[in-house]
Each structure stands twice: as C-alpha cells, then as structure tokens.
Amino acid sequence: MTYCVGLLLKAGMVLLSDTRTNAGVDNIATYRKMFVFEEPGERVITILAAGSLSVTQTTIARLQEACSDNPDADATTCIMKAPTMLQVAEIVGRTLSQVTGEVADKLTRMKQAANASLIVAGQRRGGGMRMFLIYPEGNFIEATEDTPFLQIGEHKYGKPILDRVVTPDTSLAEAQKAVLLSMDSTLRSNLSVGMPLDLAVIEEGACRVGPSRRIEAGDPDFAAMSEAWSNALRAAFRNIGI
Amino acid sequence: MTYCVGLLLKAGMVLLSDTRTNAGVDNIATYRKMFVFEEPGERVITILAAGSLSVTQTTIARLQEACSDNPDADATTCIMKAPTMLQVAEIVGRTLSQVTGEVADKLTRMKQAANASLIVAGQRRGGGMRMFLIYPEGNFIEATEDTPFLQIGEHKYGKPILDRVVTPDTSLAEAQKAVLLSMDSTLRSNLSVGMPLDLAVIEEGACRVGPSRRIEAGDPDFAAMSEAWSNALRAAFRNIGI
Structure with missing residues (x-):
C-alpha cells in the first residue's frame, strides 16, 4: 500500500508520500x-500516486509522453499546456481511466483487479492553486477551505491528527510538521507504508516546487521529531483525567 | 460500521464498543x-460484534439459545458449559461460520455479501483470562503479551494511540483512558462510528463484569476528556520542532 497526503493552504501546498510498494508481503520494493x-x-503540477504500480507508472508515463516526446502535444492532451488546472485534472482523470480500463481487461481472466488513485496539485501563472483527488474511474473531487487536505492509500491512521490541527490558515512550517506526524502515525501502525519519504512544498504564486527533500530511513531530524511526538503523546496521555 | 476494542492486561480486561449501525448513510440506528x-x-464471557447486524444478532441469539432455552445444552454447544475458553472460542467461531454461510446463501442472488467479526473475552474460575478475535470464516486469533489488544470494525484511526501507550502492565484505569481516547479519535474521523458507548472492565480472577457503563452522547466526563486530549495534542503539536 501507500500513504500520500496533500494540504491546500492559503500560504501554499504541502505534499508528502511514502515509497513502499508491495505485491504480497514477500515482494517489497521502493518506488517514488x-x-x-x-x-x-x-506552471507547477505535482502528482501523488497510490494503488497498483502497473497502473500508476503507465499513467505517469503517458502523461509525460503526451507532453515531451509528442509532436502532436496540445492543450487537450498535455498537462503542461492545458489552459486551466481543472483541465489538467480532466486530462489526468481521462488518462487514469483509460489505463485502468486496459489493465482491468488484462486481469479479468485472472479474476483480479487493479486500480489507482492520484492527488494532482498545481498552479499556473495567473491562476489559483488547486488540488484534486482523482478516483480510479477518472472522476475527481477538489480540496476546499472546508476540507483543506486530501489523502490516498492508507489514510485512516494519519487522519485524526490532520482533523485536529490543519486549517487553511496553517503555516507552511506547521503544515510540514502536520503531514510528517500524520505519516509517522501511519508508519508505526502499518507495515505496508515505509520510508524513505518525499516531501515537497509549493509556495502560493511561485509556480515552482520550493523546498523539497527525500527523508531517508534513519534521518536524524525525522527520528527526533517522531521520538518527541511519542514522548509528548505519552505525557499528554498520563496527564488526562478520566 | 463499528469500532470495538478489547485490551488483555495482567490486571484484567477492558472492553469498549460503539453503538452505531447503518445501512447506507440514510438508515442509521443504535444497537448494543x-x-x-x-x-x-x-465464569464471564463478553462478546463484541462488528459487521452485518443480521449476522451478529442471529449469532448472539443462537449462542444464548444454545444455553438458556435448550434442554439439550451441553459442553459442546453452550459457551457457559464449555470446559475451557478455547472451546468457547470454537463454539462461537462455529456458530458465526454457520450463520454467515446461511446469510451468504440468501444474499448470493442479490450479489451482496454479509459478514461479521467478533471479539470474545472471558475467564472461567480456575482458568486464565483469554481474548479472541473471531473472523467471519469462524477461525480466530488470540491476544498475547506481544499484542495485548484486539480491534474489530473501523480499527485504523484508533490504533496509533494504542500502539504507543498499551502494554500488558498498563493499569485498568489507564487502559480505560486508552480505549476511550482511541474511540474518541475514531468518532472524530469517521461518521459511521457513533455514541453512545459501552465500556466494561473485567478484573483478573473476578469472573464477573466489574465496573461497566454506558456513555451517552454529551456525557460530561467523556466530553471533558475528549476536549482535554484535543488541547493536549494541539499543545504537543505546537511544541514539536521540525
């Protein structure tokens, strides 16, 4: 499985994904x-992917091919040329839907299914920041002020902390802390989500990925934060009356 | 859906369940x-149930009928007469498996499925405390020192807090706090789990349910604990460095 989360805030967007991929429990690999x-x-567009690797890789490859390696690239097929972020989401949704359909046809005789979900976050110069969750069928929903975060994959373990601390006014620094703690809870409770992590911050209006980093297993800052959070939770737990 | 959790500690067992049942989102009811x-x-045996209400109600009713209303009740069919807790788990598993099979037959033509999981916790005089998670198929696993809690239903939201604070040495008071906070996180993040709650404590060796209570929506103690926990989490979050 996977855990990916995106926050859409007034100050910008913060995105975090893990890298663990598994087919069963005995075939584990690391993929961005x-x-x-x-x-x-x-223009900046960041896509986070959860689900069957064969679906997500093919979808991303087709989106890349539709822009860079394609003389026919135009605004209806290339996400770097589409006039709005809504149309970007539609291109991504259409591509995902096609790939899912093709893979599903192949898998029918094995009585298996494959699907994937994506988070698409971006901004083009002159437009606002937008963040979409694309479902396997290709339809999508969008983050709003009321619901300023989107999650895909193993989203339940890390939701309580986000529900409690994230609002559209959360700063980018606090937001990074929130997604990392949300991921930390998920990593502790679910083996199918694993280090290293990819973290990216997109500041409002910059139209580029700002601070971004890969956090490797054993990263001392992440380990210290995780430890401090555990200790704080245990202390808070001790101090609560019943 | 549902969230039920059971802790098996050296001092005793602590059990908590919600009461929300829903068929779709527009048919919501309260069931113990x-x-x-x-x-x-x-002897004391407590059963927590998650899943299709038609399966869980019929299973519990048959377990009751096999003891109280049945002149043929014997140690192979009545959980109050079975010589060990293992055999109790086997009777419960067999009953659940039968009911699931019967309901599944009825639902096949609707292309629907129904299943349920149970937590069975108990102790008989002269035996140790034991706690089992019974799967829909009737097979089961048991809580151990390494994994001193079992969960059924919407278990993911409330797992991080249990992973962090529960060990076999946790006191019964702390354990009640832990399951209530685990439930609180679940209630906040998932609408299909709802108040009131049923909480029961079984002290080691007592072979009876000790303190037990129903916690209604708006219960001032639970609301205060929930509020204090939210505040403590937010304070801890603010104080964590990144």
Whole structure:
C-alpha cells in the first residue's frame, strides 16, 4: 500500500508520500510516488500516486509522453499546456481511466483487479492553486477551505491528527510538521507504508516546487521529531483525567 | 460500521464498543454491540460484534439459545458449559461460520455479501483470562503479551494511540483512558462510528463484569476528556520542532 497526503493552504501546498510498494508481503520494493511537472515560474503540477504500480507508472508515463516526446502535444492532451488546472485534472482523470480500463481487461481472466488513485496539485501563472483527488474511474473531487487536505492509500491512521490541527490558515512550517506526524502515525501502525519519504512544498504564486527533500530511513531530524511526538503523546496521555 | 476494542492486561480486561449501525448513510440506528454471558464468580464471557447486524444478532441469539432455552445444552454447544475458553472460542467461531454461510446463501442472488467479526473475552474460575478475535470464516486469533489488544470494525484511526501507550502492565484505569481516547479519535474521523458507548472492565480472577457503563452522547466526563486530549495534542503539536 501507500500513504500520500496533500494540504491546500492559503500560504501554499504541502505534499508528502511514502515509497513502499508491495505485491504480497514477500515482494517489497521502493518506488517514488511523487512526480513533478514543472516550468518554473509558469506552471507547477505535482502528482501523488497510490494503488497498483502497473497502473500508476503507465499513467505517469503517458502523461509525460503526451507532453515531451509528442509532436502532436496540445492543450487537450498535455498537462503542461492545458489552459486551466481543472483541465489538467480532466486530462489526468481521462488518462487514469483509460489505463485502468486496459489493465482491468488484462486481469479479468485472472479474476483480479487493479486500480489507482492520484492527488494532482498545481498552479499556473495567473491562476489559483488547486488540488484534486482523482478516483480510479477518472472522476475527481477538489480540496476546499472546508476540507483543506486530501489523502490516498492508507489514510485512516494519519487522519485524526490532520482533523485536529490543519486549517487553511496553517503555516507552511506547521503544515510540514502536520503531514510528517500524520505519516509517522501511519508508519508505526502499518507495515505496508515505509520510508524513505518525499516531501515537497509549493509556495502560493511561485509556480515552482520550493523546498523539497527525500527523508531517508534513519534521518536524524525525522527520528527526533517522531521520538518527541511519542514522548509528548505519552505525557499528554498520563496527564488526562478520566 | 463499528469500532470495538478489547485490551488483555495482567490486571484484567477492558472492553469498549460503539453503538452505531447503518445501512447506507440514510438508515442509521443504535444497537448494543457488547453482550455479556455471566455466572458471577464462576465464569464471564463478553462478546463484541462488528459487521452485518443480521449476522451478529442471529449469532448472539443462537449462542444464548444454545444455553438458556435448550434442554439439550451441553459442553459442546453452550459457551457457559464449555470446559475451557478455547472451546468457547470454537463454539462461537462455529456458530458465526454457520450463520454467515446461511446469510451468504440468501444474499448470493442479490450479489451482496454479509459478514461479521467478533471479539470474545472471558475467564472461567480456575482458568486464565483469554481474548479472541473471531473472523467471519469462524477461525480466530488470540491476544498475547506481544499484542495485548484486539480491534474489530473501523480499527485504523484508533490504533496509533494504542500502539504507543498499551502494554500488558498498563493499569485498568489507564487502559480505560486508552480505549476511550482511541474511540474518541475514531468518532472524530469517521461518521459511521457513533455514541453512545459501552465500556466494561473485567478484573483478573473476578469472573464477573466489574465496573461497566454506558456513555451517552454529551456525557460530561467523556466530553471533558475528549476536549482535554484535543488541547493536549494541539499543545504537543505546537511544541514539536521540525
């Protein structure tokens, strides 16, 4: 499985994904699940992927091919040329739906299913930041002021902390802390989500990925934060009356 | 859905269940999901139920009928007469499996499925405390020192807090706090789990349900604990460095 989360805040967008992929429990691998399409200052699109690796890889590859390697690339097929973020989401949704359908046809005789969900977050110069969750069928929902975060994959373990601390006014620094603690709870409780992590911050109006980093297993800052959070939770727990 | 959790500690067992049942989102009702079979001082068995109400109600009803209303009740069919807790788990598993099979037959033509999981916790005089999670198929696993809690239903939201604070040495007071906070996180993040709650404590060796209570929506103690926990979490979050 996977855990990916995106926050849409007034100050910008914060995105975090893990990298664990597994087929059963005895075939575990590390794959990047965060993909950046960027023309700095003009347009930035970040896609987070959860689900069957064959579906997500093919979808991302087709989205890339539709722009860079394609002389016919135009605003209806290339997400770097689409005039609005809504149309970007529609292109991504259509591509995901096609790939899912093709893979499903192949898998029918095995009585298996494969699907994937994506988070698409971006901004083009002159437009607002937008963040979409694309369902396997290709339809999508969008983050709003009322619900300023989207999650895919193993989203339940890390939801309580987000429900409690994230609002549209959360700063980018606090937001990074929130997604990392949300991921920390997930990592502790579910083996199918694993380090390293990919973290990206997109500041409002910048139209480029700002601070971004890969957090490796054993990263001392992440370990210290995780330890401090555990200790704080235990202390809070001790101090609560019943 | 449902959230039920049971803790098996050296000092005793602590059990908590919600009461929300829903068929779709527009048909919501309140049903007790905690069932007590008790001969105080001799034997206590508590069953928590998650899943299709038609399956869980019929299973519990058959378990009751096999003891109280049945002149043929014997140690192979009545959980109050079975010589060990293991055999209690086997009777419960067999009953659940039969009921699930019967309901599944009825539902096949509707292309629907129904199943349920149970937590069975108990002690008989002269035996140790034991706690089992019975799967829909009737097979089961048992709580141990390494894994001193079992959960059924919407278990993911409330698992991180249990992973962090529960060990076999946790006191019964702390354990009640832990399950209530685990439930609180679940209630906040998932609408299909709802108040009131049923809480029961079984002290080691007592072979009876000790303190038990129904916690109604708006219960001032639970609301205060929930509020204090939210505040403590937010304070801890603010104080964590990144």
